[in-house]
Amino acid sequence: MSPRSDPDALSRPDDHIDAPQRDAPSSDEASVSQPKLGFVGWLRFAWRQLTSMRTALLLLLLLAIAAVPGSLVPQRSSDPNGVTQYFADNPGLAPVLDRFQMFDVYTSAWFSAVYLLLFVSLIGCVIPRTKHHFDALRARPPRTPVRLSRLAGFTERPLPTGETPDAAIDRAAAELKRAGYRVERYDLRGEASVSAERGYLRETGNLVFHTALLGVLVAVGIGGGFGFSGQRVVVEGQSFVNTLAAYDSFNPGRFFDDGTLDPYKLSLEELDAVYETRNQEAIGQPIDFTAHVSVQAKGGESTPGVVKVNQPLRVHGTDVYLLGNGYAPTITVRDPEGEVVFTDAVPFLPQDANLTSIGVVKVPDGLEEQLGMVGFFYPTQETLDSGAFTSNYPDLVYPVLTLNVYQGDLGIDGGEPTSVYTLDPSSMEQLTGGATGVESIELMPGETVELPNGLGSVTFENVDPDAAEGDYSHSVSRFASFDIHDDPSQGWVLVFAVLIIAGLLVSLFVPRRRMWVKAVRRRDGAVVLEYAGLARGEDPGLEEAVASFATAHAGASTDAAAAAPASETAPPGESADDRANPST
Amino acid sequence: MTLDEISIILVYSAMAVYAIAFIAYAIDLARRSAAATKAADDAKSAVGASAPATEAGAATGTAGAVGSAAASGGGAGTLVAAPPARGASVAWGRSPALRVAVAMTVVAWLLHLAADVTRGLAAGRVPWANMYEFALTGTLVITTVYLLVLVVAKHDLRFLGTFVTGLVLVLLGIATVNFYVSVVPLPPALQSAWLVIHVFVATSAVGFLALGFALSVVQLMQARRESFAASAKAVKQNFLATLPDSATLENLAYRVIIIGFILWTFTLMAGAIWAEAAWGRYWGWDTKEVWTFIIWVVYAGYIHARATRGWRGSRSAWLAIIGFSTVLFNFTVVNLFFKGLHAYSGL
Numbered sequence: 001m002s003p004r005s006d007p008d009a010l011s012r013p014d015d016h017i018d019a020p021q022r023d024a025p026s027s028d029e030a031s032v033s034q035p036k037l038g039f040v041g042w043l044r045f046a047w048r049q050l051t052s053m054r055t056a057l058l059l060l061l062l063l064a065i066a067a068v069p070g071s072l073v074p075q076r077s078s079d080p081n082g083v084t085q086y087f088a089d090n091p092g093l094a095p096v097l098d099r100f101q102m103f104d105v106y107t108s109a110w111f112s113a114v115y116l117l118l119f120v121s122l123i124g125c126v127i128p129r130t131k132h133h134f135d136a137l138r139a140r141p142p143r144t145p146v147r148l149s150r151l152a153g154f155t156e157r158p159l160p161t162g163e164t165p166d167a168a169i170d171r172a173a174a175e176l177k178r179a180g181y182r183v184e185r186y187d188l189r190g191e192a193s194v195s196a197e198r199g200y201l202r203e204t205g206n207l208v209f210h211t212a213l214l215g216v217l218v219a220v221g222i223g224g225g226f227g228f229s230g231q232r233v234v235v236e237g238q239s240f241v242n243t244l245a246a247y248d249s250f251n252p253g254r255f256f257d258d259g260t261l262d263p264y265k266l267s268l269e270e271l272d273a274v275y276e277t278r279n280q281e282a283i284g285q286p287i288d289f290t291a292h293v294s295v296q297a298k299g300g301e302s303t304p305g306v307v308k309v310n311q312p313l314r315v316h317g318t319d320v321y322l323l324g325n326g327y328a329p330t331i332t333v334r335d336p337e338g339e340v341v342f343t344d345a346v347p348f349l350p351q352d353a354n355l356t357s358i359g360v361v362k363v364p365d366g367l368e369e370q371l372g373m374v375g376f377f378y379p380t381q382e383t384l385d386s387g388a389f390t391s392n393y394p395d396l397v398y399p400v401l402t403l404n405v406y407q408g409d410l411g412i413d414g415g416e417p418t419s420v421y422t423l424d425p426s427s428m429e430q431l432t433g434g435a436t437g438v439e440s441i442e443l444m445p446g447e448t449v450e451l452p453n454g455l456g457s458v459t460f461e462n463v464d465p466d467a468a469e470g471d472y473s474h475s476v477s478r479f480a481s482f483d484i485h486d487d488p489s490q491g492w493v494l495v496f497a498v499l500i501i502a503g504l505l506v507s508l509f510v511p512r513r514r515m516w517v518k519a520v521r522r523r524d525g526a527v528v529l530e531y532a533g534l535a536r537g538e539d540p541g542l543e544e545a546v547a548s549f550a551t552a553h554a555g556a557s558t559d560a561a562a563a564a565p566a567s568e569t570a571p572p573g574e575s576a577d578d579r580a581n582p583s584t
Numbered sequence: 585m586t587l588d589e590i591s592i593i594l595v596y597s598a599m600a601v602y603a604i605a606f607i608a609y610a611i612d613l614a615r616r617s618a619a620a621t622k623a624a625d626d627a628k629s630a631v632g633a634s635a636p637a638t639e640a641g642a643a644t645g646t647a648g649a650v651g652s653a654a655a656s657g658g659g660a661g662t663l664v665a666a667p668p669a670r671g672a673s674v675a676w677g678r679s680p681a682l683r684v685a686v687a688m689t690v691v692a693w694l695l696h697l698a699a700d701v702t703r704g705l706a707a708g709r710v711p712w713a714n715m716y717e718f719a720l721t722g723t724l725v726i727t728t729v730y731l732l733v734l735v736v737a738k739h740d741l742r743f744l745g746t747f748v749t750g751l752v753l754v755l756l757g758i759a760t761v762n763f764y765v766s767v768v769p770l771p772p773a774l775q776s777a778w779l780v781i782h783v784f785v786a787t788s789a790v791g792f793l794a795l796g797f798a799l800s801v802v803q804l805m806q807a808r809r810e811s812f813a814a815s816a817k818a819v820k821q822n823f824l825a826t827l828p829d830s831a832t833l834e835n836l837a838y839r840v841i842i843i844g845f846i847l848w849t850f851t852l853m854a855g856a857i858w859a860e861a862a863w864g865r866y867w868g869w870d871t872k873e874v875w876t877f878i879i880w881v882v883y884a885g886y887i888h889a890r891a892t893r894g895w896r897g898s899r900s901a902w903l904a905i906i907g908f909s910t911v912l913f914n915f916t917v918v919n920l921f922f923k924g925l926h927a928y929s930g931l
């Protein structure tokens with residue numbers, strides 16, 4: 001039996017390095033020569049090509065290449081604003097790229113085609129191998145080869161004195177078994193021998209690994225369809241109920257059923273932001289954000305909770321993440337009679353690390369005409385040389401709010417959804433700031449000013465009015481922006497990931513090997529023990545393993561064995577005795 | 585003097601010693617070439633006109649044996665059994681330059697380790713939270729893996745020192761000049777146990793993959809030499825003659841790369857778990873995620889190539905080289921120029 005053409009070689013693709021060489025001299029030729037085949041024959045041929053190692057390899061490399069463009073061009077899934085910007089910057093190129101789904105690379109037809117083909121190939125590879133492996137698990141180790149001397153790590157030891165060949169082989173079998181080998185006694189032409197094989201786990205690991213890859217794909221693909229993700233901004237002191245209508249934005253999976261939303265109530269009690277104050281190199285750098293919340297099940301008790309970056313809150317089957325925060329100045333607008341027509345904490349979107357923020361106030365009712373205001377908020381205001389304002393620290397040291405006032409039609413009566421963060425001034429008249437010649441309104445917490453043209457007044461409320469003079473640290477509410485997710489397949493993905501790692505470790509590090517020990521009677525009548533091994537796949541430690549087993553079994557190597565062939569006095573009939581000694 | 589300043593002085597000292605080690609390794613390589621040429625000349629004058637024929641015959645035998653020897657895992661045996669005429673086997677014992685080089689590498693490693701530890705103490709956390717620190721720790725890991733492999737491997741792999749010290753020196757140079765940032769507190773997104781695990785495992789993976797890269801490069805050079813010998817062309821004797829043959833190099837490369845690959849697989853998964861906690865999704869095709877994935881797939885390709893008839897040998901070596909190029913690309917270009925959530929270069 002030659003190691004290359006092992007009849008029970010692992011059932012691997014034809015062009016696997018360990019697969020038996022088929023009649024074609026090389027795999028390349030095999031694929032080029034066009035066999036005369038019927039339709040079924042062609043199908044089988046195509047299938048064999050698809051499930052060959054070479055195809056798997058090429059598809060893997062193709063997958064790597066196909067993934068590249070998604071890192072060069074912004075993707076709609078991860079960076080929608082980037083895509084918009086890209087279209088603005090490259091008006092000629094962007095539509096062409098879009099035609100090729102370059103902004104949705106990872107859901108594109110061509111990317112999907114590559115990985116689906118790869119996984120079809122994978123299935124075609126794994127199924128026959130699994131079947132074959134089950135058979136191999138039940139099979140006996142193969143017969144001992146006639147000549148061990150051509151195999152890896154071949155070594156000889158004299159038979160230990162006082163032991164019969166049979167007993168020595170029995171002992172070898174027992175010792176191999178203890179070392180985790182599956183053993184089988186064979187007695188061929190009167191020569192007692194043991195054939196042993198270990199490392200079935202290697203192939204098991206490989207199959208588990210490849211199957212788990214499939215598992216990840218299925219879990220991500222199907223399981224993900226049942227989940228959702230939604231975003232919601234919540235201001236300190238306010239709350240939100242987990243229903244579809246309450247979300248600012250909501251992305252359901254394909255099979256998501258909104259009846260499954262558990263209507264719990266999440267309230268933001270307080271958002272703690274800590275910034276570096278001492279390290280001169282990092283003044284103002286964020287150190288910690290903590291959202292203190294309370295969660296109340298429908299009709300249930302309210303329980304406190306904490307959401308931090310890196311520390312989501314897992315409640316009622318959803319995961320709540322703290323993805324952003326900022327200031328929500330409380331602004332009150334009164335009509336000329338002093339009646340409140342608007343009062344709310346308005347979330348302002350941070351524009352830079354020091355939280356210079358932009359927000360919009362819309363007052364649709366209660367005044368003669370609709371009123372809109374675009375505001376800038378500076379938590380710690382500073383005046384640049386140019387006269388422009390900026391913020392130089394993200395916490396509330398010297399908070400200033402500036403407002404540009406617009407009057408006219410807000411454009412919200414038509415029922416079309418408009419963003420609460422932008423104002424469309426196209427049918428409005430600007431009253432302050434810009435080219436109007438009227439100074440922008442400028443307020444600190446607690447201050448009120450008159451609106452131009454006697455429209456009324458606007459107040460920047462101090463939400464902590466009892467603080468000491470000059471202490472603004474709590475004068476403005478903060479908001480948290482929460483991401484709320486449910487991904488029912490996430491746990492499965494993790495399970496398969498663990499299987500991937502485990503399968504990989506086993507398949508790359510468990511050696512699969514055979515070992516044989518044979519008692520051979522020399523022509524001089526002396527009995528020697530022969531040892532040899534055979535690697536199945538990568539096995540750098542094989543020769544050492546054979547040598548150390550031989551030494552453990554029959555003592556250190558001597559040159560007695562090497563000298564033996566010189567004498568040729570063994571009676572030829574001797575070995576017949578052994579044949580009369582059948583083993584178990 | 586602050587701890588961070590001490591750390592920087594230690595980095596510069598380590599770089600100086602690495603430079604000495606690099607020079608010593610280079611001298612050793614030069615001497616190997618000389619010795620190989622001399623051995624070839626000696627052989628020629630001893631065997632006379634029959635030498636080229638022997639050489640060609642033996643080399644053809646080797647080329648045929650590459651596949652089977654590698655498949656049976658008998659790299660060690662191949663080397664020992666190699667006939668001297670084959671070329672890859674000019675004995676190379678103890679060169680004083682080489683011993684100086686290894687000793688200097690150990691000294692540099694100790695200084696480097698001290699620099700890394702003091703940086704960590706100065707920051708009050710693990711020293712791998714921005715690009716300067718990734719580079720500082722990553723290069724430390726590369727040297728550590730190299731020294732470890734020297735101890736563990738059955739082959740004499742000290743010849744890789746030129747590459748290892750060279751790479752470490754260049755990366756440290758770039759890091760100290762271009763990436764240096766003073767100690768600043770961790771942003772909230774990095775305050776996680778996963779910073780310790782994910783980034784450290786990633787850096788370790790790079791250490792192994794770097795070594796696999798070096799071995800693959802030498803493997804290709806060696807394979808070229810062997811094919812010249814096989815075609816009985818004149819083989820210019822150089823340091824390659826003192827190194828293991830290409831099949832052995834390939835086996836060695838494979839062994840370090842699979843360790844690197846497993847660590848990289850773990851990096852990818854740990855990253856996904858961390859991303860789930862920090863960003864609310866475990867995978868979002870962020871640029872850094874994309875490149876982590878690309879690297880993983882390329883190395884999976886390498887492992888498949890090793891198991892594919894017609895791809896073992898030089899083709900798989902090229903994949904290992906492409907793989908490490910993507911690693912370097914991911915660390916430099918992607919970190920510095922690509923936009924994404926992983927904006928932690930600190931620059």
Ligand code: HEM
Nearest residue numbers: 012013051052053056121122125206209213507884887891
């Ligand atoms: C989804 C794509 C695939 C990936 C990421 C992948 C990855 C890997 C990895 C990492 C290994 C080495 C670990 C081990 O031995 O278990 C491996 C081995 C192997 N893969 Fe795949 N594989 C993929 C698809 C395939 C396909 C389609 C086939 C069949 C054509 C295949 C056949 C094999 C075989 C036979 C081995 C054993 C190699 C050896 O003997 O060393 N794989 N694969």
